Amino acid sequence: MSTKSVAPKQRRAWSTNVFVKQLMAISGLFFVMFVIVHAYGNLKMFFGQEAYDHYAHWLKGDAFYPLLPHGGLILIFRLSMITMAVIHVGAAFHTWYISNRARKDRYTVKKNVAESYAARTMRFTAVILLLLVIFHILHFTTAHIPAGFPATEESPYLRMVGAFNNPALVVLYAVFVGALALHIGHGIWSALQSIGWLRRNTQHLATVAGGIVAGLVFVVFMAPPVAIAIGYIN
Numbered sequence: 001m002s003t004k005s006v007a008p009k010q011r012r013a014w015s016t017n018v019f020v021k022q023l024m025a026i027s028g029l030f031f032v033m034f035v036i037v038h039a040y041g042n043l044k045m046f047f048g049q050e051a052y053d054h055y056a057h058w059l060k061g062d063a064f065y066p067l068l069p070h071g072g073l074i075l076i077f078r079l080s081m082i083t084m085a086v087i088h089v090g091a092a093f094h095t096w097y098i099s100n101r102a103r104k105d106r107y108t109v110k111k112n113v114a115e116s117y118a119a120r121t122m123r124f125t126a127v128i129l130l131l132l133v134i135f136h137i138l139h140f141t142t143a144h145i146p147a148g149f150p151a152t153e154e155s156p157y158l159r160m161v162g163a164f165n166n167p168a169l170v171v172l173y174a175v176f177v178g179a180l181a182l183h184i185g186h187g188i189w190s191a192l193q194s195i196g197w198l199r200r201n202t203q204h205l206a207t208v209a210g211g212i213v214a215g216l217v218f219v220v221f222m223a224p225p226v227a228i229a230i231g232y233i234n
């Protein structure tokens with residue numbers, strides 16, 4: 001009786017690829033949680049300058065004091081974000097390299113059209129996201145690009161109001177958040193698949209859940225900029 005056996009090298013490559021995809025899934029789900037909290041936190045803009053500035057300063061200062069030292073939360077947050085970004089982007093390059101090599105292999109079965117469309121969308125939106133995250137940090141956090149407000153403006157609330165009085169910035173942020181929505185719409189499905197949580201009967205549910213989270217993230221993120229642009233927040 002013959003048992004199917006996989007060559008050790010092949011098995012090693014297979015398990016590395018699965019591990020890398022799981023790393024990409026876990027770091028991706030970490031980012032999904034961050035964007036949900038970030039989008040929700042920005043809604044504080046609707047409660048006025050005092051509430052928003054207090055929230056922004058609390059996050060960077062006394063959050064969870066004395067459990068954490070002064071500024072502890074933002075430090076832990078930034079270190080985790082950098083670690084997760086290195087893992088996520090590194091895993092993406094690994095997967096891209098492997099699938100490129102596999103494509104050159106004449107024994108590889110051609111992928112279906114939907115799958116390669118999703119993969120292309122993920123790569124395209126990833127590049128937009130990376131560029132706009134850099135822009136975003138230089139814009140609001142460091143004010144190296146003080147578009148819409150003076151670089152010396154200390155109030156996070158006034159920075160936001162200043163920025164989104166400019167319609168061009170509202171459009172740019174809509175592109176940013178739109179790319180994010182497309183990325184996580186498919187990313188959530190893909191992450192659940194990599195972790196092994198999808199079965200034939202839950203595939204559809206995961207597609208719908210990914211779409212709902214993506215849509216909500218877009219609407220909640222864009223609510224303050226649009227409210228500022230139309231003069232509801234000023």
Ligand code: HEM
Nearest residue numbers: 042078133136137140141156160173176177180221222225
């Ligand atoms: C309309 C959409 C968005 C608005 C209005 C917005 C606004 C802000 C503001 C006001 C800050 C705080 C800056 C500071 O005082 O230091 C911030 C921080 C941040 N935002 Fe956003 N954001 C948006 C979307 C996003 C998206 C889509 C991402 C990522 C995919 C993102 C990632 C970040 C990060 C990583 C920080 C923290 C930077 C740090 O370490 O201080 N933001 N955002």
